[in-house]
Amino acid sequence: xxxxxxxxxxxxxxxxxxxxxxxxxxxxxxxxxxxxxxxxxxxxxxxxxxxxxxxxxxxxxxxxxxxxxxxxxxxxxxxxxxxxxxxxxxxxxxxxxxxxxxxxxxxxxxxxxxxxxxxxxxxxxxxxxxxxxxxxxxxxxxxx
Numbered sequence: 188x189x190x191x192x193x194x195x196x197x198x199x200x201x202x203x204x205x206x207x208x209x210x211x212x213x214x215x216x217x218x219x220x221x222x223x224x225x226x227x228x229x230x231x232x233x234x235x236x237x238x239x240x241x242x243x244x245x246x247x248x249x250x251x252x253x254x255x256x257x258x259x260x261x262x263x264x265x266x267x268x269x270x271x272x273x274x275x276x277x278x279x280x281x282x283x284x285x286x287x288x289x290x291x292x293x294x295x296x297x298x299x300x301x302x303x304x305x306x307x308x309x310x311x312x313x314x315x316x317x318x319x320x321x322x323x324x325x326x327x328x329x330x331x
Contacts, residue, residue: 238290239263244270244316244323247297251328255298258314258325264290266318272297273313273324280307283314299329306331 239261247258262268270284280301297314299307309331315324 237292239292242266242316242318242321242323244314244325246325247314247327251330252299253330255296256327257294257296260284260293260295260316262288262290262293262318269317270295271315272301273315275311275313280312284316 240263241261242263243261245259245261247256250256260268260270265287267287268284269282271279272281272283273279281297282302283295283297301307307329309329312327312329313324314327315322
């Protein structure tokens with residue numbers, strides 16, 4: 188079997204296993220509230236007045252995407268958040284967030300680039316969020 192097909196199948200299997208490890212679902216964030224930008228990262232915006240009960244990284248949308256994709260992160264308490272983009276092998280290609288965030292819901296956008304700002308090739312990538320012992324990954328497909 189073609190090695191690319193094998194890698195994609197492994198990537199999809201790995202992604203499904205990670206999705207099964209997620210915690211109890213959260214209530215939907217309030218979409219009609221203003222989204223002020225975070226001073227540390229303009230692609231990270233806090234919104235909604237509610238405080239989530241659990242950590243969660245929602246499925247990015249649109250997915251598959253061409254251009255950029257956006258995901259919501261639920262942070263129940265002030266925590267150091269690490270949100271990274273990885274290839275199927277696990278190499279970190281871009282760090283989207285690496286800072287302490289207050290409790291709340293955050294909207295994070297990824298534009299399909301690596302840490303040097305270069306466009307990545309079409310393919311499957313993992314977006315992973317870590318906060319203390321919490322770790323959750325989402326699989327996205329970048330199309331060009």
